[in-house]
Amino acid sequence: MKYKETTDYSFLLDGNYYVYDHKEDMETLHIFIKSRQNKCRCPKCGMESRKLHATYKRTLQDTPIRCKQTFLHANVYKYECLNPGCDCRVFTEELPFAKASQVRTDALNTLVLGVSMFLSNEGASKVLGLLGIQISNDTIQRLYDRIEFIDNPDVEEVGIDDVAIRKGQTYATAIYDLKDHHLIALLDGREGEPLKNWLERHKKIRLVARDRASAYAAAISAVLPDCVQVADRFHLLQNLLEHLKDIFKEELPAKIFIRDGNVLDQEPEKVPQIKKPDDAFLDSLHYDNTPPRNPDNTEMTYDNKKHDLSSEQYRAQARSRKKNRP
Numbered sequence: 250m251k252y253k254e255t256t257d258y259s260f261l262l263d264g265n266y267y268v269y270d271h272k273e274d275m276e277t278l279h280i281f282i283k284s285r286q287n288k289c290r291c292p293k294c295g296m297e298s299r300k301l302h303a304t305y306k307r308t309l310q311d312t313p314i315r316c317k318q319t320f321l322h323a324n325v326y327k328y329e330c331l332n333p334g335c336d337c338r339v340f341t342e343e344l345p346f347a348k349a350s351q352v353r354t355d356a357l358n359t360l361v362l363g364v365s366m367f368l369s370n371e372g373a374s375k376v377l378g379l380l381g382i383q384i385s386n387d388t389i390q391r392l393y394d395r396i397e398f399i400d401n402p403d404v405e406e407v408g409i410d411d412v413a414i415r416k417g418q419t420y421a422t423a424i425y426d427l428k429d430h431h432l433i434a435l436l437d438g439r440e441g442e443p444l445k446n447w448l449e450r451h452k453k454i455r456l457v458a459r460d461r462a463s464a465y466a467a468a469i470s471a472v473l474p475d476c477v478q479v480a481d482r483f484h485l486l487q488n489l490l491e492h493l494k495d496i497f498k499e500e501l502p503a504k505i506f507i508r509d510g511n512v513l514d515q516e517p518e519k520v521p522q523i524k525k526p527d528d529a530f531l532d533s534l535h536y537d538n539t540p541p542r543n544p545d546n547t548e549m550t551y552d553n554k555k556h557d558l559s560s561e562q563y564r565a566q567a568r569s570r571k572k573n574r575p
């Protein structure tokens with residue numbers, strides 16, 4: 250089969266791939282792509298091969314376009330490794346946007362994780378569904394479970410902070426590489442012991458920016474006595490404000506009464522101030538409270554939930570209205 254290159258949706262791909270067809274309906278968009286290359290390096294021995302073995306199709310869900318569920322159908326080559334010393338016979342061309350086992354592109358996985366960060370998995374699954382991404386809450390959880398932190402044993406400057414996994418219940422200790430602030434480790438709990446164990450394996454650290462937790466300070470001093478510990482401005486200010494609040498709470502009464510610019514010793518007596526209605530003003534309004542009349546001078550009646558206006562209840566209400574009138 251000969252593939253004809255088109256320019257449709259070509260903006261999605263880099264120069265190594267081209268779109269040869271696309272199909273769409275109300276809900277979905279299918280984009281068919283192919284690699285331009287006809288050679289590939291063996292992942293085992295690194296030798297380049299041009300010997301095609303077979304082709305097969307990979308279907309990947311991608312970030313949605315115009316809220317349509319979008320799929321990339323990639324025609325992928327399989328090559329034969331021609332190195333007689335290599336035990337890999339056949340290998341598959343890799344796609345730069347999705348590893349061999351993935352059914353979603355890296356871009357889509359990033360979007361899913363980004364949205365679910367602020368929602369429950371179930372909520373995220375619904376919101377993503379509206380955007381054109383079909384993903385179950387279980388799959389979102391699996392994506393989360395698969396996230397790994399790549400530790401760097403040679404790291405020299407780190408930031409350490411406690412984070413809440415579930416507020417008030419489960420805490421963890423997050424360790425960042427200060428160079429680019431990416432997470433390199435997430436330790437269980439916020440006590441000093443797990444941190445000590447971690448520091449034992451990272452003896453090159455010479456600077457730690459940490460929060461105010463004394464457990465961290467003690468752990469760092471115990472394992473790396475020469476390490477410089479920095480408390481960041483946020484935590485210093487937080488510390489200071491908390492102390493100031495405690496002092497104010499102790500020194501100041503809960504309520505302070507001020508009258509005419511003077512602080513009173515005790516709560517002043519409340520004197521109600523009642524304003525008498527201005528009768529002259531009310532009379533000047535000439536408010537007509539009589540019911541409206543029909544052209545034949547009969548009283549206009551209005552629909553009422555209760556139509557029996559001559560009932561005892563209504564008459565009693567009318568009497569009390571009359572009585573209360575000033």
Ligand SMILES: [Zn+2]
Pocket residue numbers: 291292293294295296330331332335336337
């Ligand atoms: Zn090989």
